[in-house]
Amino acid sequence: MEISVMSGKGGTGKTTVSINLALSAGEKIRFLDCDVEEPDAKIFLLPRMERIEYSTVSIPVIDEKLCTYCGKCAEFCIFNALAVIKKKILFFERLCRSCSGCWLICPERAITEGKRENGIIRYGEVGEISFMEGELKAGEETGYSIVRDMRKIPYKKDLITIIDCPPGLSPTLLEAIDKTDFSIVVTEPSETAFHDMRLSLELLERLKIPCGVIINKSSGRESFIEDYCSKKKIDILLTIPFDMEIACLYSKGIPFSIEIPLWKNKFRDIFKKIVKSGKSL
Amino acid sequence: MEEKDTDIEKEEDMSKINELIVISGKGGTGKTTIVSAFASLAKNKIMADCDVDAADLHLIMNPEIRHRENFIGGTRAVLNQDKCIKCGKCIELCRFDAIKDDFCIEEPYCEGCSVCSYFCPVKAITMEDSISGEIFISDTRFGPFVHAKLGIAQENSGKLVTEVRKKAKKLAEENKFNLIIIDGSPGTGCPVIASLAGATSVLIVTEPTLSGIHDMKRVVELSKNFSINPSVCINKYDINIELSKKIEDYCMKNSVDFYGRLPYDENTTKAMVARKTIIEYSSGEFSNSIKGIWIKLEEKLEI
Numbered sequence: 001m002e003i004s005v006m007s008g009k010g011g012t013g014k015t016t017v018s019i020n021l022a023l024s025a026g027e028k029i030r031f032l033d034c035d036v037e038e039p040d041a042k043i044f045l046l047p048r049m050e051r052i053e054y055s056t057v058s059i060p061v062i063d064e065k066l067c068t069y070c071g072k073c074a075e076f077c078i079f080n081a082l083a084v085i086k087k088k089i090l091f092f093e094r095l096c097r098s099c100s101g102c103w104l105i106c107p108e109r110a111i112t113e114g115k116r117e118n119g120i121i122r123y124g125e126v127g128e129i130s131f132m133e134g135e136l137k138a139g140e141e142t143g144y145s146i147v148r149d150m151r152k153i154p155y156k157k158d159l160i161t162i163i164d165c166p167p168g169l170s171p172t173l174l175e176a177i178d179k180t181d182f183s184i185v186v187t188e189p190s191e192t193a194f195h196d197m198r199l200s201l202e203l204l205e206r207l208k209i210p211c212g213v214i215i216n217k218s219s220g221r222e223s224f225i226e227d228y229c230s231k232k233k234i235d236i237l238l239t240i241p242f243d244m245e246i247a248c249l250y251s252k253g254i255p256f257s258i259e260i261p262l263w264k265n266k267f268r269d270i271f272k273k274i275v276k277s278g279k280s281l
Numbered sequence: 282m283e284e285k286d287t288d289i290e291k292e293e294d295m296s297k298i299n300e301l302i303v304i305s306g307k308g309g310t311g312k313t314t315i316v317s318a319f320a321s322l323a324k325n326k327i328m329a330d331c332d333v334d335a336a337d338l339h340l341i342m343n344p345e346i347r348h349r350e351n352f353i354g355g356t357r358a359v360l361n362q363d364k365c366i367k368c369g370k371c372i373e374l375c376r377f378d379a380i381k382d383d384f385c386i387e388e389p390y391c392e393g394c395s396v397c398s399y400f401c402p403v404k405a406i407t408m409e410d411s412i413s414g415e416i417f418i419s420d421t422r423f424g425p426f427v428h429a430k431l432g433i434a435q436e437n438s439g440k441l442v443t444e445v446r447k448k449a450k451k452l453a454e455e456n457k458f459n460l461i462i463i464d465g466s467p468g469t470g471c472p473v474i475a476s477l478a479g480a481t482s483v484l485i486v487t488e489p490t491l492s493g494i495h496d497m498k499r500v501v502e503l504s505k506n507f508s509i510n511p512s513v514c515i516n517k518y519d520i521n522i523e524l525s526k527k528i529e530d531y532c533m534k535n536s537v538d539f540y541g542r543l544p545y546d547e548n549t550t551k552a553m554v555a556r557k558t559i560i561e562y563s564s565g566e567f568s569n570s571i572k573g574i575w576i577k578l579e580e581k582l583e584i
Contacts, residue, residue, distance in 0.1 A: 009337065010467040011309010015492070037468035038307055038499070040492035058376075078355065078394055099394030100376050138503055141439070141471045167308045167467055169431075174389055190553045192313060192337035219550065244520070247545075251521035253491040 001278045002161040004180040004209075008196025010167035012188045013216035013240070016250065018164035019044045020257040021184075022129050024267035030161040032150055033133035034176040036119060036143035041164050043253045047124030047131035055134065055146045056115040058098040062089055066110035073102035073111060094141055119146045130159075147175040160275060169199055177204070181278045183211040184237065189222035197225070201234060210277065212237040212270075237270045298453050299481040299582045300446070302331070304465035304473060306496025310488045311516035314549050314559055315571065316464040317341045320423040321560035322575045326460040328421070329449040330428040331442045331476045333414065338464045339428050341556055344419030352429065352441055354413030355393040360386050364405035371397035371406060414441055418448060425452050439471035446476065460584055469499050477504060482582055483511040484540070484574075489524035497528065501537055511537055512581065514574050518542035538581070541574045543567055 005018045015033075019041055022029045033041040042049075060073070060082070071084040081095035082102060093116055103111040118140050124131040134150050136143035143166070155161070165176040177183055183204050187197040197213065204211045212235040215222055219242055229236050240246070249256045257264040303319075305312045316338060320328050330338040358379070360371075365384055372380045375397055379390035388411075398406040414431040427449045429441050449461045463480070466472040477483065483504045487497035497513065504511040513532050518525040525542060532539040544566050552562035560568050 009308060011307060037470045038492070038496045040307070040495060043491045043495065076395070076399070097392055097394060098376055099392065099396050100374065101394055101396045101399070104374070104396065105399065136470065138469045138499060139474050139506070143470065171389070190550055191340045191556065192553065195337060195340060217550075219547070221554070242547075247517075247520045251488075251490040251524060 001182070001275060002163060002180040003274055003278075004163040004165055004177040004183045005186060006165040006173060006177060006183055006200055007167060007186040007193070008169060008200045009187075009190075009193045012193050013186045013214075014167070015041050015044065015164055016216065016240075016255075017184060017186050017214055018162050019255050020263065020267045021271055022162050023127075023255055024257050024264045025128070025160070025271045026268055028128045028130070028159060030155055030159045031129050031131045032161060032163045033131075034147045034150060034163055034172075035166045036134040036136040036146050036172065037166060039133040039135050042122075042124070042131070042133060044255050045126050045129060045131060047126040047129065049122050049124040051123050053121045053123075054117045055119045055121050055149050057096075057118050057145050058100065058113050059093055059096050059116045060091060060102045060111045061114035062091065063110045063112070064089065066108045068108055068110075070107065073106055076101050076105050094139075097141075098145070119143065121146065121150055142170070142172060144170075144172040144175045147172055151175065151178070169196075169203060177207070177209060180209060182274050183209045184214055184274075185211055186214045186216055187225060188215065188217040189219055189225060194225055194228075198228065201232065212274070214270075215239045217242040237273070238266060297459050298450060298461060299459055299584060300450075300461045300463060300479070301482045301484065301578065301582060302463040302465045302476050302480045303484045303486060304476070304500055305467060305486045306469060306500040307488070307490075307493050308467040310486045310493060311543070311549065312467075312486045313337050313341070313464055314553065315484075315486055315514070315516070315543075315574075316462060317558040318560050318568070318571045319462050319575060319578075320421075321558040322572065323460060323462060325456075325458045326424060326462055327449045327453045327456070327458055328423060328426045329445055329461055329463045330426075331445055331463050331472065332466040333429045333431045333441050333445065333472065336428055336430060339419075339426075341553065341558060342419070342421040342423065342426050342428075343556060344417065344421050344426050344428065346417050346419045348418040350416055351412045352414040352416050352431075352444060353410050354440060355411060356395070356408040357388055357391045357393050357411040358386050358395070358397050358406050359409050360384060361405045361407070364403050366403050366405070368402060370400055370402065374400055416441070416444060416448060418452065424458075425456065427452065439475040442466070442472045442475035446479075460582065469496075469503055473500070473503065477507045477509065480507070480509060482578070483509050484578065485511050485513045486516055487513060487528060488517045489515060489521040489528060491524070494524065494528060494531070498531070501535065512540045512578070513537055514540045514543065516543045517545040519544050538577075540577045541570055543570045543574075
């Protein structure tokens, strides 16, 4: 079973929910930090990193000995990653989306498929958690290929996976929630987070992914969120108050469910509830 | 020769427009709160929201839309089921897993590369323009505002960011304003790059949390790659005074301008709920601190 944790708006508490859920589960967990632009979960989980792998994307490799500069590849490339100027062929790797078009259509077979690094996947262990994070090189166009690679790594199917998603509603997010069995949308009582929560729930409905909401930084004035969820028949799984103790622990990188047993129990309860609902499907 | 001179003059004129972009790396540090406060404080400026993945500034700006246009981000494959012979060539070739086993194209996954259409033996797939978002030019109580909306799970937010900035620049020229204030997007990816390239000044809003610092460092590096010396301010500095000091030390050591601390203040949330800027909502410590930061920025931008 795979559980994704998303929010739309950044900073609402995706990572907080993901790590506390993983630490409270009471069983072995696979944890995927898919926020590839800013992977932060390790700061809280402190995993022992055991190995890294470079994540790669396909790129064209051009054999200039065979190239006749006919320009067909550049003409085909919708991403403008190739240009042919007189007797010169230029490749702009950051624009390439690895669609394979150029090496498929080259009449001289001068282009073959090669690889380029665009990020790193790190593997680690901590307690009951088998940890994995993807990190995109700064300035890379998009990280969805890293997330796709991470999601494709084989694992024992009885393990439960928790996926800490990237913010926004980008293709990278789409890869992170794709075919997950349940998605938690983390929100907070602000107009902006509420706005993004609605978009997230719409997307999940379209993809037919069962979901629930967690309200973070609650001030007790979030009836607008509750009303919306009850109208849409979406469970509010948990409400976490805005609390100086929780904020201070967060700032020090300490997951609050470790320090406050009451919260460990609450997270364990919702974890069990989600797993149970997944099994009944 | 004469022509050349006018060109140079023109360029100088253009360069008088300052683009201040506010970014954070980590989401939720208070970027939009701060940008909207600047909207209250700055005069003769264009506001722009480049956080197009999850555009939120309009909630406070309450824009009256004056002009809207579709943003064509690219093309998408459309499969004609009547012509399709279900040979499976397209499924085999698609690198984006956009064509499912039932020969339906999952639009959000299609990148528009046209490989499927090119290789389809019966020409059952055509490429059609896809509207991936909308760009708006609006009037607000703070002056002109350029914003955009991206469809769910649409790519090209880098392109859209560039488009928003272009529109803002044009508006600034028309109004003879010399300042554009931009709400940037979180992260360090393409949309951020697209908003940094060519910006005059960068303000990084961070918070004293381990993840806040981690992400701040990444965006400082990124700004320096663009030869921009960013300024930093700390929001919610009082949730961890020790880490706040560390941020200031980091700025000192790396010759990054440190522009001030903002306290944790529940009024910021209340202002947001009331759809007001913090300056409009309260005259407390937060508002005073942010005025201090604005004065420093005005000096840096020489406006």
